Amino acid sequence: MNHHDPDQVRARHQARLRRGMYLLPSLFTAGNIGAGYFSVTQTIAAISGNAESHLDWAAIAILFAIPFDALDGRIARMTNTTSDFGRELDSLADVVAFGVAPSLLAFVWGVHFLPQSLEPQLRQHLIQAGAFICFLFLLCGASRLARFNISHEAQPRNPGRPGRKYFVGMPIPAAAGLLAATIHLCYGIPVQSWWISIPWLILVGLCGFLMVSTWRFWSAKEINLSRQHPFQLLALLAVVAYITLRYSNVVIFLLALAYMFSGIWARAAYSWSRRRRRRPEAELSQSAATGPDPYGPRFTD
Numbered sequence: 001m002n003h004h005d006p007d008q009v010r011a012r013h014q015a016r017l018r019r020g021m022y023l024l025p026s027l028f029t030a031g032n033i034g035a036g037y038f039s040v041t042q043t044i045a046a047i048s049g050n051a052e053s054h055l056d057w058a059a060i061a062i063l064f065a066i067p068f069d070a071l072d073g074r075i076a077r078m079t080n081t082t083s084d085f086g087r088e089l090d091s092l093a094d095v096v097a098f099g100v101a102p103s104l105l106a107f108v109w110g111v112h113f114l115p116q117s118l119e120p121q122l123r124q125h126l127i128q129a130g131a132f133i134c135f136l137f138l139l140c141g142a143s144r145l146a147r148f149n150i151s152h153e154a155q156p157r158n159p160g161r162p163g164r165k166y167f168v169g170m171p172i173p174a175a176a177g178l179l180a181a182t183i184h185l186c187y188g189i190p191v192q193s194w195w196i197s198i199p200w201l202i203l204v205g206l207c208g209f210l211m212v213s214t215w216r217f218w219s220a221k222e223i224n225l226s227r228q229h230p231f232q233l234l235a236l237l238a239v240v241a242y243i244t245l246r247y248s249n250v251v252i253f254l255l256a257l258a259y260m261f262s263g264i265w266a267r268a269a270y271s272w273s274r275r276r277r278r279r280p281e282a283e284l285s286q287s288a289a290t291g292p293d294p295y296g297p298r299f300t301d
Contacts, residue, residue: 024079025086028072029093035065036097043105046190051113056188058105062180063252065097066173091145098176099141106179107134110200113190126197133201133208140208141172147212156216158270167217170210170263174217178207178256185253210263217263 039061046054072090076082111130114123147154147169154168182203191197244251 025072025076025081026089028068028075029086029089032065032068032072032090032093032097035061035068036093036101039065039097039101040104043101043108046108046188047112051190052188054188055105055109055183055190058101059180059183059188062097062101062105062176063184063248065101066177069094069097069173087149091149094145094172095142098172099138099145102176102179103134103138103141105183106137106200106204107131108190109183109188110191110204111197113192114194114197115192118194122194126194126201130197130201133205137175137204137208140211141175144169144172144211157214158216158267160216160266165219165221167219169213169215170207170217170260172211174256174259175207175211177252178260179204181253181256185249187249207260210260213263213267215263215267217259217266 039058042054042058042061046058069090072086076086107130111127114126116123151168156166156168160166182200191200244255
């Protein structure tokens with residue numbers, strides 16, 4: 001038997017290359033998990049001291065997890081290495097990086113550092129409400145991931161353009177990114193006023209609701225980087241990346257906030273247009289049901 005048969009050597013080389021291609025998306029998923037774990041450790045470290053720096057790094061870690069999450073799926077599809085294992089691992093990674101990490105960060109940043117001089121009963125109520133709302137955020141995020149995994153070609157309740165693809169409900173990376181961007185905007189300085197904690201908890205609860213809603217959100221899946229001449233798109237992305245990194249506090253927050261309101265606006269616009277369509281139909285059906293006036297047109301002074 002010839003151990004140096006060219007066909008066998010080529011087959012072993014291709015099998016080794018194939019295993020490496022399957023490993024590549026998992027490396028990005030591992031980076032997603034690592035960023036979430038780092039965020040959790042920084043949030044815990046903020047409780048004992050130097051809260052501003054630790055909380056800011058915890059928020060930045062969540063923001064870094066977003067491109068990891070976006071790239072692992074795209075690379076798997078581009079290399080044709082999608083698998084059930086990869087999908088399950090990606091969902092578990094999202095629960096850690098965009099569920100556990102931001103919910104813990106939202107609680108510690110938003111209510112944990114309320115001053116002891118605050119009225120004790122009010123402070124206790126805010127801490128209890130914060131713990132419950134942040135848990136709901138985690139629960140809604142996990143439910144959003146479970147629904148995404150079992151649904152195939154799901155359609156939002158307010159459909160958009162037929163040629164475009166949409167997410168049903170706000171994606172969990174976008175919801176976690178909005179919370180992290182808000183904290184990064186404030187440089188990690190924890191909330192120490194009750195009148196800021198209340199709108200913060202409202203925002204956390206709103207993000208949880210939007211994740212489990214059936215409203216449409218732009219998926220950006222029509223962006224194709226594999227075109228033959230994507231130079232203009234790459235140049236635009238390079239400019240956006242520079243501006244984002246240079247002014248990360250403001251730019252990322254505005255982008256995350258605009259994305260959240262885009263889903264709310266799409267739902268409101270669809271409801272308004274549907275009411276406008278129903279009004280003439282209701283008037284027409286009412287006139288058809290009553291029939292013409294037997295006395296003819298009436299004139300009044």
